[in-house]
Amino acid sequence: MLDHERVAIHTGSRSRLPVIVAVHSTALGPAAGGLRLWHYPDWRDGLTDALRLSAAMTSKFAVAGLPSGGGKAVVALPEGVELDPGRRREVLRDVADVIDSLGGMYATGPDVGTGPADMAVIGETTPHVFCRPAHLGGSGDSSPHTARGTLAALRAVSRRLYGTASLKGRGLAIVGLGRVGAGLARLLAAEGAALTVTDIDPDKERISDELGAVWRAPGEILAADVDIVVPSALGSVLTERNVAELRCRAVVGPANNQLAAPHVADLLHHRGIIWVPDYVASAGGVINAISAELHHADADTAHARVRAIEDTVSDLLETAQRLGRTPAQAADELALRRLGAASSLRQGV
Numbered sequence: 001m002l003d004h005e006r007v008a009i010h011t012g013s014r015s016r017l018p019v020i021v022a023v024h025s026t027a028l029g030p031a032a033g034g035l036r037l038w039h040y041p042d043w044r045d046g047l048t049d050a051l052r053l054s055a056a057m058t059s060k061f062a063v064a065g066l067p068s069g070g071g072k073a074v075v076a077l078p079e080g081v082e083l084d085p086g087r088r089r090e091v092l093r094d095v096a097d098v099i100d101s102l103g104g105m106y107a108t109g110p111d112v113g114t115g116p117a118d119m120a121v122i123g124e125t126t127p128h129v130f131c132r133p134a135h136l137g138g139s140g141d142s143s144p145h146t147a148r149g150t151l152a153a154l155r156a157v158s159r160r161l162y163g164t165a166s167l168k169g170r171g172l173a174i175v176g177l178g179r180v181g182a183g184l185a186r187l188l189a190a191e192g193a194a195l196t197v198t199d200i201d202p203d204k205e206r207i208s209d210e211l212g213a214v215w216r217a218p219g220e221i222l223a224a225d226v227d228i229v230v231p232s233a234l235g236s237v238l239t240e241r242n243v244a245e246l247r248c249r250a251v252v253g254p255a256n257n258q259l260a261a262p263h264v265a266d267l268l269h270h271r272g273i274i275w276v277p278d279y280v281a282s283a284g285g286v287i288n289a290i291s292a293e294l295h296h297a298d299a300d301t302a303h304a305r306v307r308a309i310e311d312t313v314s315d316l317l318e319t320a321q322r323l324g325r326t327p328a329q330a331a332d333e334l335a336l337r338r339l340g341a342a343s344s345l346r347q348g349v
Ligand code: PHE
Pocket: 032, 033, 034, 035, 108, 109, 110, 111, 112, 130, 131, 142, 256, 282, 283, 285, 286, 289, 290
C-alpha cells in the first residue's frame, strides 16, 4: 500500500536524471525534508530511499513538536557518475522545477550530497527551500545544529545509563565523519569523550588524528568496546546479524534510517541496548531551520529548541520503561498520536 500523499517522479528536462520528490504527509503542515544527491545502483533504489526517508521526516517533525509534514527529494545518480559544476546546476534547476510545481506542498533543504550553496541555486527558481546561505536570507548549514541535537540526545542517554549528562571520559564510536559526524566528533572531543571513529573515505583519518581519536576500519567499528555507538553516515547500518556483535550499551546517532528492518529495534532492546530512534536524535537540523525561517525565532530560541531534544529523549526513555515498550515503539506512538490529533482536528472530530 502506498501511504504517501504524493510522489512525483520526473526525468529532469536538462539533466535527464531521475528526480524524485516524495511527500509522505502534510497532516501537521506543509512537508519539508532534505534533497539527497546520491549514487544508486538503480533509480528505483532511490525511490525506495525517498519513500522511507520521507516517512521518517513525518515522524521527525511530529515527535519534535513542529507543525510540518514529511517529505524528501532524491536525485538518483547512476554509479560512477560525478557531476561537474555545470551539470550540478542543471540537476538543481530540474529539482527546483519539480518542487515549484508542487506549489508549496513540499520545501527542500540539505541532505547527504547537498549543502547551502545548492539551496541557493534552488532558491533562484522556487521560494520553497530552507538553509540557503545567510547572505541570501537562509539559516545556512543545518549540519552543526544536527550535531548539537545529537549531542543533546546523547546527554539524555548518558543520564539514564550513568546518572550524569556529561560525556567526559565516555567511550563513543562514531560511524561516519561527514559534515554532521565530523562536527559531532569535534563537540565530543571538546567535552573529553574517548572517541573511536571511522569513515569509508580513508582521508578522514586526518580528522581522527586531529581529535586524538582511535581510527578503525569501517567493518570493525560496530563491535568496538565502547559505551555508545553513534551512526552518523548512510542508512541501514544496524542489521539482524551485526546487532549480535555490539558491545555497547546504547546506539544513538544522527544518521537517517539506521535500521535495516524495523524489527532490529526489538533485537537491540532484547540485548539490553538502548536505541534512540534516528528521527528523534537527528532532528536538530530541521528544528533550527524551521524555527529560524518559518517561525522567525531568534538564534537563542532556535538553539534552545534544539537542546530540548535532551528532554524529548529523556521523556521517551522514561515512557518506554514505564509502559514496557521499546523507545522506538514509544516514539512511534507519540508520533501517531500527534498525527491522529491533527487529522481529527482537520476533520472537525
Ligand atoms: N537533512 C535534513 C534531515 O534529514 C533535512 C533538512 C534540514 C530539511 C534542514 C530542511 C531543513 O532532517
